[in-house]
Amino acid sequence: MSEETSTTSVEEGVPAEPPEQSERLPQAGGSPQSERSPVVVALVLALGAFVALLDTTIVGVAMHSFTEYFGVGLADAQWASTAYLLAMSSVIPATGWAAQRFGAAHTWIASLSVFLIGSLLCGTAWSMGSLIAFRVVQGFGASMLFPLMRIIVVEVAGRAQMGRMMTMMAVPLLVAPVLGPVLGGTLIQELSWRWAFFLNVPIILAVVVLSARNLPNSKGEAPGRLDVAGLLTMGGGLVALILGFSNLAKGTAATSPQVFLPAAIGLALLAAHGIRAARSRTPGVVDFSLFRDRAFTASTSITLLNNFGLYGVVVLVPLFFQQAGGKGPLGAGAIMVAQGIGTAVAVLLVGRVIDTKSNPRLLVLGGLLLVAAGLTTFAVADTGEVTVLLLVALFAQGIGLALASSPIMVTLYHSLPATSVPAATTANAVSQQLGGAVGTATVALLLQHYVYVAGGASADFSAVFWWALLFVGLTAVPALFLPPGAPKQA
Template sequence: MTDRAVTDRPATERAAGREALGGPVVRAALLLAAGAFVALLDTTVVGVALESFARRFDAGLAQVQWVATAYLLAMSAVIPATGWAARRFGAVACWTASLAVFLLGSVLCGLAWSLGSLVAFRAVQGLGAGMLFPLMRILVVQVAGPARMGRTMALIAVPVLVAPVAGPVVGGALVQGHSWRWVFLLNVPVCLAVAVLSPLLMRNRRDDAPGRLDLAGLVTVSGGLTAAVLGFVRLGGGRPVGDLRVLGPLLAAAVLLTAHGLLSRRRRERALLDFGLFRDRAFAASSAVSLLNSFGLYGAVVLVPLFFQQAGGRGPLTAGLVMVAQGAGAGAAVLLVGRVIDARSNPRALVLAGLALVAAGLAVFARADAAEPGGLLLAALFAQGVGLALAASPVMVTLYHSLPPAAAPAATTLNAVAQQLGAAAGTAVVALVLQHASPGGAGTVAAFRPAFAVALGFVLLTAVPAAFLPARRKS
């Protein structure tokens, strides 16, 4: 342990105040942001390279789609175990191990010799990436303390908001200017640096009594979450709702998740997911906002680039560059938002204002007459970026408002499971609406209007639980 390590926060930090972040907290936040950025980038950057994979391996688009699907399924499989693993081995140890697995997967993907090997190595990548996002939030709770959590959450929110925007740009540039292999090899230096520095700059904290792993709970919830994501991916890929390849996984997910709920009621203390957390108002309201916001956010992330490509005839790189306007809005607002969160006790106004801006931006797209990246659409994207920044960080901070620090791993894991379900379902629903839009099919501006309207509806619905977000209790 070095003298730069993040130390346990003193008792005085429990008092609400405006404490400086300090070098150790900033360094830890930057490490967490960098690690999460490359993992989240890989969820979007690969979409641009699918055609290159198809040409290289002489495969159809349906086969190549498994390069993206394998990553999502592997992520879903490991997310539910995050809380227990963080308590048993320590969040820093799990973070470093996850980075190492992700790094290994990236190297292997860059060396892939066939489509089958690429799909398998993407699954390895996903196994590493799945725990990174919830672990990032668990570590923020540990290193920042309540008085600095808003600003620290804002720092780590940057990759979450920017990576979906940067993915198409980075992917398009690499595929057009270099080889598709660099889509994966680009991760290597960043992951290596973060994996080496993380144990030096953050203290590993283990629970003295983590309990035994609930294997039955892990099988049911991981299997259920993975099956649900597979069903939604297939639904979003164009298969009809009644197709057995859609219904089968979704029905299996319903059975497995119901079984997990019944097991959790019987096991209580040993349960992998602690549903008792929903008795806490702050956690329940924040989780509902996160779930519904994932529907609208990920649906819009898919829709906007497609809008400019299919309805506007733009290339992937150009469509990605247009999304920079949203990233600029998020970047401009997110750090200021962190200061406001720490200074004010009530997040409700910030979140509602953010949702209003996102809704306004989506409303512009829902009423657009042309897919030209002109001033109005760019302004709408910028407003969406600002709105996402206003809404995201306060919700994440509120999640932990009235929970003891020891509950952070369980709370984060349960919330991450809900977000993964919301993201998969939201993407599938807007894609399904787009496929069935009329008149004119998916290549027209008119076809995109109902899909944007659905995403807008999810955002407006999110305002209902957001109105119940409680103020932070100060002691």
């Protein structure tokens, strides 16, 4: 992108193209065809996303129950999570096309319905094989929920209220990992592992009804036929690459065929997709031309890197209290509520700030600084016992995660035309999937090297926390390239 174009996009906050060539994002009041309350729309979307994320964390708690009930090893039981993740990854690249072809709201309702069917089937599974198969159905349903949620928000809110709504969208991502272990442990202990899935049914049914009544459905420009070859190379590449990283996270050696072959195939397919897209005159399932926009590129880079720090916070801290402090899963989960409270406090404030006089760059950097302060507190802790200082660190991390995550949901679209929203959201979701897989594998490898071999003392966790702190520092680099202010209203 030329220097002139970059300056216009960032400083003036409007697309470089003239308005007649590129429709701007809608203003306050959202879609002209709808007078739905943006707050009601945000709550409905957040509830659907929250259930999907909560399901993921609860299933993680249920792994031990799967091994006992079905009489299988942990490696087999973990396929319940791996299959779900791979199914999600395979369909995400088609989100932008589906939103334009059928409308984002209709696609959202269809995805919820598939997730609902998968939840019912999982709750009735009779073998480990059937559970894995039904988790694939669940994964297909969940795949488009998060990008669709953001596409609908942009349609409804416009620039004036986008920050507040996007902040509400960040709640599921930040709160579900905190509440999931507590709720999951209680359900499994008092009822059975089947309720990890049956819990979804009434809530998703309610979300489907509320979505049909409250979400406007607008189709974009005719997207043409689905790029099947592009979907196979991009979706297949993601699946293969994430499979390799998932095997790596389970402790498989990097030189093992279980890691090396899927990763190599994934990279080859993604490279083939990139070459094919570069030669094509029309955008593929992922529009790489979007990366010419500085705000979009910086936001997507933060999305990818932020997963390293995020997993450092939501995975390392509970393990620290369990292994170094001797707490049980429920006890460690209860302690994490302090982080959830910090997130809630930030959500009440940051959305309005983003919508009015925000400086996204400063908000993200400030959030990363709070997360870094919290991680540093844990890195220097000489005990795994709960102290006031550690609880304050958790509270600060909760605020920091909200500050670091929410603004980039808005800056992603800072200087893009409305017609690019589905494609931009899809590309960002692909980046998030990759970041999640690589982040999980990296944290797992660090834990394996420093903690599990050494026995899990607080001193052993210290090194892993320092690594997580390094990842937070790396995330600050693209944050420096975020736009310094909100776009001007048209």
